Amino acid sequence: MVDIEGKQFALFWDIDRAKLPSLTFEGRASWLRQRLDFTLLKPIDAIIERETDVFPWLAVAELVCAGIEALAGFFGNRQHGTGTPFCRFVYAFMHGDFCREALDANGELKTYCEHLQAYFRNGLAHGFGIEWGGLWNANAQNLPGYLRPNADGRGIAICPRGLLSDFRQAIEAYFDRLVREGENSLVGRNFAERFEAILQGTSKLY
Numbered sequence: 066m067v068d069i070e071g072k073q074f075a076l077f078w079d080i081d082r083a084k085l086p087s088l089t090f091e092g093r094a095s096w097l098r099q100r101l102d103f104t105l106l107k108p109i110d111a112i113i114e115r116e117t118d119v120f121p122w123l124a125v126a127e128l129v130c131a132g133i134e135a136l137a138g139f140f141g142n143r144q145h146g147t148g149t150p151f152c153r154f155v156y157a158f159m160h161g162d163f164c165r166e167a168l169d170a171n172g173e174l175k176t177y178c179e180h181l182q183a184y185f186r187n188g189l190a191h192g193f194g195i196e197w198g199g200l201w202n203a204n205a206q207n208l209p210g211y212l213r214p215n216a217d218g219r220g221i222a223i224c225p226r227g228l229l230s231d232f233r234q235a236i237e238a239y240f241d242r243l244v245r246e247g248e249n250s251l252v253g254r255n256f257a258e259r260f261e262a263i264l265q266g267t268s269k270l271y
Contacts, residue, residue: 069095076100078263085264090248093260097139098240105132106236109229122200122225123189129225129232130186133159140239141255151186152178158235162212167221170197177212180221203227 066073070092074081076099088096109128112121137154148156155163155178163178175183180198188196198220203211211227214220247253 067099069099074099076103082264090253090257091244094240094243094256097260098236101132101136101236106233123193123195125229126185126195126200126223126225127189129228130181130189132232133235134186136236136239139256139259141252148178149182151182152176154235154239155181158238159231160210160212162210165212167214169220177221181223184220185223198222200225 066075068074070088072084072087074084074096076096078085081096085093085096105128109125112119112124112128115121133154134151137150140150140154140157152163159178163176163181165177166174167177167180169175169180169183184197185195188194198215199217199222201213201216201222201224203224203226211224211231213222215222243252243256248257
C-alpha cells in the first residue's frame with residue numbers, strides 16, 4: 066500500500082476505484098506513476114535478475130513496448146502530431162533516432178518507431194517473435210546508441226537494455242511535463258480524459 070494525499074492505495078484499478086475520484090489531478094498523476102513502478106518496472110527488474118539462467122530480453126522488449134502503448138493512451142491525441150499514439154509518445158519522449166528511417170519488409174521507408182511498433186511490439190504480442198529486424202547487445206560492442214540497422218540488412222536492431230533505459234527516462238519526462246504543464250494544458254486534459262474513462266469503465270483496459 067502507498068500513501069497518496071492521506072489515503073492508502075493498492076495501485077490496482079479495481080481495488081482503488083472507490084477512492085480514486087477523491088484524488089486531485091496531481092494525486093492521480095502520482096498514483097499512475099507509482100502504479101507503473103509497481104506493476105511494470107519492478108517486475109521487469111525481477112525478470113532481468115534471472116538473466117544467468119534464462120534469456121529475458123524478448124520478454125523485456127515486449128513489456129516495454131506494451132508500456133509505451135499504454136502510456137501513449139494517456140499522453141495524447143492527434144493534436145500532438147501525426148502517426149499512431151504509440152509513435153507520438155516515442156517521438157515526444159524517447160531517443161531521437163526513432164525518427165530515422167529504414168526499409169520495411171515491403172521495401173518502403175518507415176521510421177525506426179514504425180519498425181518498433183510493427184515488427185517488435187506487434188510481432189512479439191501476436192506471434193512471440195520479431196518479424197523484421199532483431200536484438201543486439203550494446204554492452205558487447207563499442208558502438209554508440211542502442212538503435213542501428215540490423216546486421217543482415219533486414220530492418221533495425223535494438224539493444225533491449227537501451228530500450229528499457231530509454232523508456233525509464235521517457236516515463237520521468239512524461240510525468241515531469243504532465244505535472245509542470247498542469248491539468249488545463251493539452252497533455253493534462255488528455256491524461257484526465259483517459260484516466261476518467263478507465264475509472265468509469267468506458268474505456269477498455271487492454
